[in-house]
Amino acid sequence: MKILIVSDTHGYEDNMWKAIYREEPFDMFVHCGDIEHMPAEIKRYLTCPVYVVKGNNDYMLRLPETERFEIGDKRVILTHGHKHNIYRNQDAMFYYGQENNADIVMFGHIHVPVIASVGGITIVNPGSISLPRQRDARPTYIVMTVSDGSDPVYELKYV
Secondary structure, three states, X not given: OEEEEEOOOOXXXXXXXXXXXXXXXXXXXXXXXXXOOOOHHHHHHOOOOEEEOOOOOOOOOOOOOEEEEEEOOEEEEEEOOOOOOOXXXXXXXXXXXXXXXXXXXXXXXXXXXXEEEEOOEEEEEEOOOOOOOOOOOOOEEEEEEOOOOOOOEEEEEEO
């Protein structure tokens, strides 16, 4: 199973579409918030499940604050992260995963990619595909691959 994970497009969708076209086919699309446009076009184009949560800049959009779903045998919780004080460190995301009995926490907001595991919980932030803040300032996304009976593999990719 192949999952495309993006975040923080902030209305600048060109790089997101580049990633979609480059990575097709995939089995699931996840947007970690701050999309700033209704995801209807994405849902019309893609035939796979699409999960999108509300970010702090998605004022007018009617999107859920969190989504819960499964990828293989892993329980996933998706949130934007802006309500978890994550600028200082991402420990809050591990606690959020514990509190919600999740194996994987996907989040956005900080515009910096993160893939880290502690105590059986993996936190995943694809960075920003439009407005990156890490040192090299390259737009990023993540491709997650899950094979039956195996742990997920996360690959950070650049547009």
